[in-house]
Amino acid sequence: MQKEKKCKVRLLALCLAAMLAFSACTSSAGETPAGEVSTSGAASEETAAGEAETAAEGQEVSIKDGTYIGEAEGYHGTITVNAVVEGGAITDIEIEHTETTGIGGVGLEVAKERVLEAQTVNIDNVSGATISTAGFKAALRDILEQAEADPAIFEAETPAPTEKAAQELTVDVVVAGSGVAGEAAALQALEEGAEVLLLEKCSIIGGTTNASGGAIMATMSPLNEEAGDESVEIADWWYERGEEKVNYDQLLFVTQQSGENVKWLMDMGWEAVLGTGGDSVKEWSHRPDDGTGNRLANGGYTVVQTMNSKFTELGGVTMTDTPVTELIINEDGEVTGVIAESKDTVYTITARGGVVLATGGFDNSEEMLHEYAPYGEGTRPAGANAGDTGDAITLALSAGAQIVGPGYTMPSWNSIDGVSNYGADVASLRSAGRAIELNGNMERFVDETVTAEKEKAAMAAEEGHVFYVLIDGNQDPEMLEALDAAVEGGVVFKGESLADIAEQLGTNAENLEATVAHWNEMAENGVDEDFGNPNIQPLQEGTYYMCRIFEGNTGTYGGPQINLDSEVLRPDGTSIPGLYAAGECANGEFYYRDYICGGSSLSMGLAFGRTAGRNAAARAAE
Ligand SMILES: Cc1cc2nc3c(=O)[nH]c(=O)nc-3n(C[C@H](O)[C@H](O)[C@H](O)COP(=O)(O)OP(=O)(O)OC[C@H]3O[C@@H](n4cnc5c(N)ncnc54)[C@H](O)[C@@H]3O)c2cc1C
DSSP, rough: OOOOOEEEEOOOHHHHHHHHHHHOOOOOOOTTTGOOOOOOOGTTTTTTTGGGGGGGGEEEEEEEEEEEEEEEEOSSSSSEEEEEETTTTTEEEEEEEOSOOIIHHHHHHHHHHHHHHHHHSSOOOTTTOOHHHHHHHHHHHHHHHHTTTTTTHOOOOOOOOOOOOEEEEEEEEEEEOHHHHHHHHHHHHHTTTEEEEEEEESSSOHHHHHSSSSOEEEEEHHHHHHTTTTOOHHHHHHHHHHTSOOOOOHHHHHHHTHHHHHHHHTTTTTOOEEHHHHHHHHSSSSEBOOOOSSOOOTTHHHHHHHHHHHHHHOEEEEESSOOEEEEETOOOOOOOEEEOSSSSSSEEEEEEEEEEEEEOTTTTTTHHHHHHHGGGOOOSSOOOOOOOOOOHHHHHHHHOOOOEOOOOOOEEHHHHHHHHSSHHHHHTTTTTTOOOOOOOTTTOSSSSTOOOOHHHHHHHHHHGEEEEEEEEEEEEHHHHHHHHHHTTTTTTEEESSSHHHHHHTTSSSHHHHHHHHHHHHHHHHOOTTOOOOOOOOOOOOSSSSEEEEEEEEEEEEOEEETTTTOOEETTTTTTEEEEEEOOGGTTTTHHHHHHTTTTTHHHHHHHHHHHHHHHHHHHHOO
């Protein structure tokens, strides 16, 4: 396969080409209509890989021509890279992988383009898909070694521009964030006839929505009707689940249009199947279809892609790697646009109708967790997008917004390594009374069947939100398989006695034995005198598994306060002209401490996102 011809090439400076492309771009500052805005990576598209110019102008470099195969681990398995080296440059890359289609899969494509363009493996990480990018880079490094590539070139840092270009744009509506809420806002505004610019901070679109199950809670959808489910009003049920501490008007608003919003997606080709989700008592959860009438796991990206494809088809422009960094506010307090920054350019964008904040939660900001969700402080993000750092809060505050934060995060049980699935598996045993939750001292601290605030408060009290779950070996074979793999990975402990387990953990065997003996005694009597677990079952002697769990969060509650028009409110209840917010970044009144029901967040994002887009477009038309 491998040609032994060694060739020498002169590589020119790619960054210079990129800078030239950008200066061409900026020469028309203020005149470029949104429809002509290039996405962040497009500036040097015309530079063919073979002629790639790098910072090492004039340098003689060598790499052996040939076709090479490299492999490395990604997020969901092995990434195999097949690369062609010709004429001293990497000219073609093919990637085989099992990464999630809309996240790692898209990320790998972005990374591939970056490598082909820059002719170095040291490209910027694809934010939103960093683990997949790291695997890709490792496989490529393997290839570079095989090809005896000169590291000074093929491992060179991609140079940052010394000075960013400036560009002015004017559109009707700017949307910050491309998750469910941002996509819905952008598409709706476009459908109303507005000129729309969708700005995304990360390298790939979709945010946390991408990683979600994609379940949308709805009644009155075509699927509900087909199934003969005549449920109309579920707001009351939902309100009760929210301990009557949530905003009833918002629930009513979201639930009443939920079926219509699912229909909107289905009319664009989104396919779903019905199921129960979270605590729903009927099949109200609309889950992405895998194409065979079954549920597609982690199918949230289908929701994003359905809307973004339509948006692009209708002429909407999406710019990735371009976060909104500031709001432009006039002397009357009206939001008239944004400042957004890509790697190379600072954009000053006027938005005639307004700006929609749809920047997701603040899972990745320790300070904001401390400030707005103290019960979630110390939890680790469990699936939330890296770009979700609470920007809507900072931006809205700059315009004088009222921030509401009920204090909690969306809870989840997670494996300590964040990769194995044992956390979710074991969590399912709680309600059956077959799992004992223990603190580091091997003592129980909670009724294992409670799911809401009691458990959250108890978990928050454990150092680092880490605790232990003990189960016996009499379990479903699939679960045992997952647990055994985690044992091998050193994150779950398996033993033939409690003393054995305690020794492996380096913890107090006496406490553990006493706790389990007491548990079994209470289970025989059918009464948990300590915490009131109604389903308490004895653990069988023999093999035990001790799982280290941490309380993760799959999202946050809190952000700028909004009304039913998705307008951001000031502390005095008046709305800030030109500023809208939707989705997780504005869910402070929609949720209280519990995640009311599966699919509720996407349902809410669709409702408030579409509303924001519609109203911002109407304002532009005034
Ligand atoms: C594992 C997991 C499974 C889940 N499953 C479900 C489910 O099945 N159903 C359900 O309803 N909910 C689910 N959720 C919750 C749900 O996914 C989120 O609450 C929801 O997707 C949030 O959507 P959003 O549009 O508000 O934010 P996101 O989807 O997070 O999008 C926000 C976007 O804004 C971008 N951004 C941030 N700052 C800026 C800035 N300054 N400028 C520009 N862009 C910016 C971010 O990079 C991101 O792309 C799940 C969550 C997780 C973690």
